[in-house]
Amino acid sequence: xxxxxDVSKEQTDVSRRKFLKYGAGVVVVGAAAAAGYYALTAQxxxxxxxxxxxxxxxxxxxxxxxxxxxxxIWSWGVELVQDNARIFNEANPDVHxxxxxxxxxxxxxxxxxxxxxxxxxxxxxxxxxxxxxYHNAKQTYDMETDYPEIRKYLxxxxxxxxSGLINPFTGKVYGLFYYSGGQTFVYNKKHLxxxxxxxxxxxxxxxxxxxxxxKKKGVVEFPLGFFAGSWGFVECACxxxxxxxxxxxxxFMWDEDLKPTFNYKGSPFFNAIKYVGEAIWVDRTxxxxxxxxxxxxxxxxxxxxxHSYIEMPDYELAFINPPGASAEAGNLKYAVAPGSGRISSIxxxxxxxxxxxxxxxxxxxxxxxxxxxxxxxxxxxxxxxASGKYQVVKRLAMQAGLAFPYASMWxxxxxxxxxxxxxxxxxxxxxxxxxxxxxxxxxxxxxxDPWWGYWLAGVVRPRIHSIWLGEHGQxxxxxxxxxxxxxxxxxxxKMKQAAGG
Amino acid sequence: xxxxxxxxxxxxxxxxxPLFLFGFYPLGYAAYVSLYKYNLKYPNLYGFIGGQNxxxxxxxxxxxxxxxxxVIFAVIAIPAILFVSLALAxxxxxxxxxxxxxxxxxxxxxxxxxxxxxxxxxxxxxSNYGLFNAILLQLGLIDAYKPWLTMQWPAMxxxxxxxxxxTLPLPTLLFxxxxxxxxxxxxxxxxxxxxxxxxxxxxxTYTWLKPIFLIVIILTTLMSIQVFDPIxxxxxxxxxxxxxxxxxxxxxxxxxxxxxxxxxALAFMIFIVSILLIFAYFYVLRMGRLRLRA
Numbered sequence: 201x202x203x204x205x206d207v208s209k210e211q212t213d214v215s216r217r218k219f220l221k222y223g224a225g226v227v228v229v230g231a232a233a234a235a236g237y238y239a240l241t242a243q244x245x246x247x248x249x250x251x252x253x254x255x256x257x258x259x260x261x262x263x264x265x266x267x268x269x270x271x272x273i274w275s276w277g278v279e280l281v282q283d284n285a286r287i288f289n290e291a292n293p294d295v296h297x298x299x300x301x302x303x304x305x306x307x308x309x310x311x312x313x314x315x316x317x318x319x320x321x322x323x324x325x326x327x328x329x330x331x332x333x334y335h336n337a338k339q340t341y342d343m344e345t346d347y348p349e350i351r352k353y354l355x356x357x358x359x360x361x362x363s364g365l366i367n368p369f370t371g372k373v374y375g376l377f378y379y380s381g382g383q384t385f386v387y388n389k390k391h392l393x394x395x396x397x398x399x400x401x402x403x404x405x406x407x408x409x410x411x412x413x414x415k416k417k418g419v420v421e422f423p424l425g426f427f428a429g430s431w432g433f434v435e436c437a438c439x440x441x442x443x444x445x446x447x448x449x450x451x452f453m454w455d456e457d458l459k460p461t462f463n464y465k466g467s468p469f470f471n472a473i474k475y476v477g478e479a480i481w482v483d484r485t486x487x488x489x490x491x492x493x494x495x496x497x498x499x500x501x502x503x504x505x506x507h508s509y510i511e512m513p514d515y516e517l518a519f520i521n522p523p524g525a526s527a528e529a530g531n532l533k534y535a536v537a538p539g540s541g542r543i544s545s546i547x548x549x550x551x552x553x554x555x556x557x558x559x560x561x562x563x564x565x566x567x568x569x570x571x572x573x574x575x576x577x578x579x580x581x582x583x584x585x586a587s588g589k590y591q592v593v594k595r596l597a598m599q600a601g602l603a604f605p606y607a608s609m610w611x612x613x614x615x616x617x618x619x620x621x622x623x624x625x626x627x628x629x630x631x632x633x634x635x636x637x638x639x640x641x642x643x644x645x646x647x648x649d650p651w652w653g654y655w656l657a658g659v660v661r662p663r664i665h666s667i668w669l670g671e672h673g674q675x676x677x678x679x680x681x682x683x684x685x686x687x688x689x690x691x692x693x694k695m696k697q698a699a700g701g
Numbered sequence: 702x703x704x705x706x707x708x709x710x711x712x713x714x715x716x717x718x719p720l721f722l723f724g725f726y727p728l729g730y731a732a733y734v735s736l737y738k739y740n741l742k743y744p745n746l747y748g749f750i751g752g753q754n755x756x757x758x759x760x761x762x763x764x765x766x767x768x769x770x771x772v773i774f775a776v777i778a779i780p781a782i783l784f785v786s787l788a789l790a791x792x793x794x795x796x797x798x799x800x801x802x803x804x805x806x807x808x809x810x811x812x813x814x815x816x817x818x819x820x821x822x823x824x825x826x827x828s829n830y831g832l833f834n835a836i837l838l839q840l841g842l843i844d845a846y847k848p849w850l851t852m853q854w855p856a857m858x859x860x861x862x863x864x865x866x867x868t869l870p871l872p873t874l875l876f877x878x879x880x881x882x883x884x885x886x887x888x889x890x891x892x893x894x895x896x897x898x899x900x901x902x903x904x905x906t907y908t909w910l911k912p913i914f915l916i917v918i919i920l921t922t923l924m925s926i927q928v929f930d931p932i933x934x935x936x937x938x939x940x941x942x943x944x945x946x947x948x949x950x951x952x953x954x955x956x957x958x959x960x961x962x963x964x965x966a967l968a969f970m971i972f973i974v975s976i977l978l979i980f981a982y983f984y985v986l987r988m989g990r991l992r993l994r995a
Contacts, residue, residue, distance in 0.1 A: 222706055230721050309956035312741050333742050489828045489848035491940060501829060646742040650958045657938060657953035659762050666941035669851055691762055699743055
């Protein structure tokens with residue numbers, strides 16, 4: 201018989217089953233409440249608003265609080281950027297530039313979050329895939345709308361880069377260049393001398409034979425390097441090889457209606473994939489390790505003398521070639537690419553988001569002044585197209601080895617002298633003058649980067665890597681390469697349709 | 702009785718509120734977003750599409766491969782963790798000189814983040830200056846450095862090793878606790894009866910640890926479904942997507958392709974599988990407790 205104390209204990213004890221039942225009930229109610237809350241209250245994103253010219257203006261005579269402008273950057277040369285912002289702020293007390301660092305690997309997603317939140321930076325760095333995304337979403341502001349003088353800059357830009365400044369949806373110039381360059385052809389002169397080769401190859405066939413000679417003479421085991429693990433660059437080692445192999449006129453991959461034109465045997469793209477595959481598996485002049493070559497790895501391997509030839513971003517030589525910078529310092533040289541000489545261009549631009557135009561003319565003017573300081577011509581930070589200098593672009597060129605698309609800068613002896621420590625500026629200029637804007641072949645699309653694998657994940661990159669890794673034959677057969685091209689062409693068409701194209 | 706339930710519920714609130722805010726709230730929103738076409742690249746195409754995202758993700762070019770890779774990863778990692786952690790626990794349970802140091806060494810990887818561990822293992826297997834290549838070259842087993850991370854199975858192995866190395870301590874501790882709770886009299890009685898080592902292990906140790914085996918299997922399966930850091934750091938899903946597990950593609954859908962609808966659908970699918978495993982865990986736990994009471 202239970203005592204009063206036992207009865208009391210039975211009354212206070214809760215069975216595990218009952219506890220779980222009530223606990224689960226709380227959880228289910230909570231989850232249902234959350235779902236119901238969002239179903240009833242969540243607002244879908246509104247249709248993108250067209251940027252319009254703001255009508256409010258501020259009289260110049262009024263003493264005002266400095267206009268705050270956010271400059272969005274990725275994490276490269278942050279101290280240099282901060283210093284440039286400081287210089288601008290000190291010379292322009294009516295504007296205050298605030299630098300927002302969106303990371304490096306996280307730049308795309310960080311920027312996407314800012315745009316989705318309605319508060320992107322007023323002006324930010326951009327790669328072509330990012331630019332097209334926000335042009336397509338009508339979230340950018342074309343500077344030419346209120347500052348038609350920006351178009352004059354195009355006259356000073358090498359032809360292979362001009363399309364990089366045009367908004368394909370409006371035809372207007374949207375911004376200016378942060379920097380530009382190309383996937384230049386580089387060779388190791390010491391290796392060539394050791395193999396008895398007099399100079400860089402003139403054709404891709406000669407490149408192939410010279411690589412075999414270098415290998416045969418025991419200079420290096422894998423003379424051919426490929427920048428195939430790159431992210432954030434157009435290459436994947438395909439485009440450069442393709443451009444060099446073909447004398448066909450562009451476009452090379454799609455027609456004007458963006459239908460694939462690369463999926464047949466003997467197409468430039470087909471030939472490029474085959475060329476690299478045969479270098480790895482037939483000639484044995486290259487290695488499967490190239491699929492991991494991103495920028496830091498490429499700098500390391502070329503600095504260590506692992507390869508005799510490579511196409512890589514031109515500014516990498518500034519990290520390898522200065523005296524004492526690497527084991528091969530001074531041995532690496534630019535050359536005009538073999539074959540057609542064409543290389544794929546690299547460029548990063550300054551894009552103005554819609555916020556540049558959302559807060560009135562004064563704010564918009566401040567953003568335009570900042571853009572001209574960072575990417576255009578100024579005198580003492582003040583806009584001066586007629587007689588100013590590309591102040592920040594020049595500083596980046598001299599201090600960091602970045603190249604530039606402005607023809608007039610290639611006449612600046614100070615800049616050319618700064619390059620002489622690590623390259624021949626004349627050859628560099630010749631190589632870059634043959635740059636082709638592969639991002640607009642014929643035109644950029646928002647689904648290009650998830651299709652290509654520009655930021656690693658994508659359809660094309662893993663398939664091509666799979667071929668070069670020998671997973672479908674060593675080398676892969678022509679039929680397999682064609683099958684792959686057909687599959688990626690199908691994926692392109694699907695993505696185009698999903699995007700409403 | 703009602704008052705007791707009320708008291709308990711109030712007592713649970715400080716735990717339930719953050720759970721709701723940081724668990725159910727994002728989960729509810731993800732479930733909601735998964736029913737919409739929501740791609741930041743195409744804001745004009747936003748709209749309710751029901752379960753279409755779930756269908757779309759299963760038909761993507763990566764789904765079959767990433768599911769296969771996830772299964773391969775789990776099939777390698779789970780048995781490896783199970784047996785190695787048991788072996789380590791059996792070793793740690795013995796009394797010998799330096800056993801304390803061994804126990805400490807077993808726990809060290811637990812304090813290392815997956816990202817750091819991933820970078821370490823990536824460096825060890827680097828194709829140009831990795832320690833692994835250097836050792837093999839010294840031993841004469843290779844004549845030149847190999848790009849291990851560009852080969853499918855070696856890359857998968859490296860990613861798995863990195864994951865196993867950090868994950869091992871927890872199951873080891875669970876097994877160790879279980880082993881230390883086995884009454885010694887059982888072993889003594891078995892020895893008196895003439896049972897050999899393996900027989901004692903099978904009849905006593907394994908039987909006693911059976912619920913823990915199941916718990917470890919379920920926990921490590923859960924962790925292997927959700928693993929992301931080693932893949933991102935070591936291989937970025939390569940070579941040729943062979944190590945791109947489903948969790949990796951969920952990340953890519955969200956942060957690279959900016960397709961929130963697809964990413965939410967994938968995340969919710971992973972959540973459902975995880976929930977089923979959690980229920981299995983509770984069931985096993987309950988069965989284990991009932992058995993112990995008996």
